[in-house]
Amino acid sequence: MADVLGVPLSQLTEIFVASVRDGFVQVSAFVAVTVLLFSYVQYRTDGKLIRWLEERERAQPLVGALMGLTPGCGGAIVMMPLYLRGTVSFGTVVATLAATAGDSAFVILALAPEAALYAYLLAFASAVLFGYAIDGFGLGVGRVDRAVRRIGGVATDGGVVQNGGLAAPGGSHVHHYEDETGHELEAPTRDSPVMRRLSEGALALWWVAAAVGLVAGVLYLLRGAPEVAIELGVSYAGVFTVAGITGTALSFYLYLVGRRYVGHGHVGHGRDTFASLRETFTHAAMETSFVTVWVIVAYLLYEYPVALFSIDIAAIAAAAGILAPIAGAVVGLIPGCGPQIVLATAYAEGAIPFSTLTANAISQDGDALFPLIAIDKTAAVVASIYTTVPALVVGVAVHLTVGPLFGFGVL
Template identity: 70%
Template sequence: MFGELWEIFVLSVRDGFVQVSAFVAITVLLFSYVQYRTDGRLIEQLESNQRAQPIFGTMMGLTPGCGGAIVVMPLYIRGSVSFGTVVATLIATAGDSAFVILALAPEAALYAYTIAFGTAILSGYAVDRAGIGVSRIDRAVSELRSTATDGGMVANGGVHQSHSEERSPASPGVGSQVHHYEDVEGCEIETGTRESPFMERLSKGVLALWWIVAIGGLVAGVTYLMRGAPDVALVANVSFAGAFTIFGIVGTVLSFYLYFIGRRYIGHGQLRRAKDTFGTVHETFTHAAMETSFVTVWVLAAYLVYEYSVVLFSLDIAGIAAAAGVLAPIAGAGLGLIPGCGPQIVLATAYSEGAIPFSALTANAISQDGDALFPLIAMDKKAALIASIYTTIPALIVGVVLHLLFGPMFSFGVLGG
């Protein structure tokens, strides 16, 4: 048993970086580079154009992988986008399971993600229009308990604003629908708070090496997908499997160093102030590496929780999702409640093998939040919980309706199906 658990650990360390982090790094870098080229005006335009925010979030969520969706989460914490934008982003999030579906069932991917796109926009605008964000829930709970929440004021349709950030009715921006946060000690990562010439040089060297490994991991990841996502042997030699293993393990180790140690010497760990870290190309690369390292830590935790649960408790996720009748889309939507991409990849693979119906795939595509939920959990657990509930409700509705209207539709759009 110990040998099996150790193998799961090593495989999770390797696969998490190549299959997720390398793609996240490029996505975040591209977004950061746009910020650099526009001198941060993209976020300013987004803040001043509230009506376009759910569409922006939906487009970011639809990018294969979780990198686009991950970018949006800190923007909500900083008050740049509305809670409806978060919901729209998470509903549209394709996650890493998108790579499997796009490769093995492209027609199914087209229909499933188109439905998710429409659902995301409608849901995002509905949440903002109704004003049912985090603070609205706080107010409802406080009324039930007949107690005050946190001393803040509730205004503008149930939105909490701290006293230091109150806005006048004529103030621009998204203050009427964004949950604002006070600076709380311990909630932000200090930037360059420790001084050590040796550690600073070491951390910068690790950062440069990290990007070399990330590029290598991206090449390995793309090759892996082009080969149909096969099982890759855990070896360290001159071969594709060897490169896959080396880039994966080294990339994760370097990510852990940057997240737990390097950020204290080269900074750029403040997610809420990320829009201020695009002054140079170097800062842009540093910011992207730091955010990706943050994600890598959480992805590894998710992989281990999922894999160990399967082994220790003999869980059959694919079997649960393949439940007969209308329970199938319900199971697909329920599976989407599990953060991370591991379970969703299992479901996508099961669909490509004809084990589950299209309605379950679509319900899962809407419900799943992917790895984007982990940064939100770390920064605001309550918002993460409410967002997960809001993404599951339309998933259940759409999934059940699809199943009742068109039937199970096994192997729809699967290549060779």
């Protein structure tokens, strides 16, 4: 069989299938639950939580950090659209991203819970302090937002929901937003009964795949995140594979096609409330599908260079000495959870020090950065750079104070 840069084509195919499968089971299923829970709270409280947050600017970085601290990226993902529509400050975005433990948190919590406790507490404290500092010194809503608008020509505080933040009467599937000039933008559904029914069926099947994927993902973590064979059948590996591939395929369909027929076509924007449980589930599925597309792309952009050029990030970090926490912070600059999961697994295996884990926990933005990249690239770059600063300071300080601590807290 043909090779690509010395790597067999069969291996590259396996990487593709594994990325498609693992991206959904290990990431999207958990994101779906978090987004659904938050959306359900919005539904039950009629948007009061978002309005409460909007009215209490001083509490925003703290709330953002708490949302980011939740395992996985779902809590952080729901905060990004709130900044894009002007509900929360830029310091809140940075606090959220700095506290984000990402999907690597599931690995560390399962394999090194004590290390996770200390690393994520340091990340949380750093996130809150830095978030408030950015707002206090005017580096967010003032200087950075104006610079973003001048450089990128985008509106970081646009997209305000109409009708006082309430859903349109009768649960309309037409969602309303405003651009920077105040003109309303609409994302109406298309009129095709056949495609609508097909998309609704895909949506229902997506939730089945997400439920099965969540169970498989939890079992995966409880088993210590082992390698799962790619196979079909009724075995654990078979269910893992079928749920992952099915979920990803449906996510791409919903994101590229289905959203035009079941509503919520304007992805990446927060909503204050939902008219029904059906809308709540639809929104959660659409937002998660949007993230899934980016996650799979990120996985492939990471996995293929590693395979083709034999890059060993864990080995490099382990041999770096005082540069190890710096390396962890730099790796955290890479969007997505793939590289961070590699570092978390390497830490659980004793390959990298605790200082590297801590620096990476603060620096990484997880999958929450993807919605921000898709809608406002400049703001995403600035926020990612900001989260790296406390990561470098805290990571190096931990390394110098307590030493590298290889294997600290590992079960």
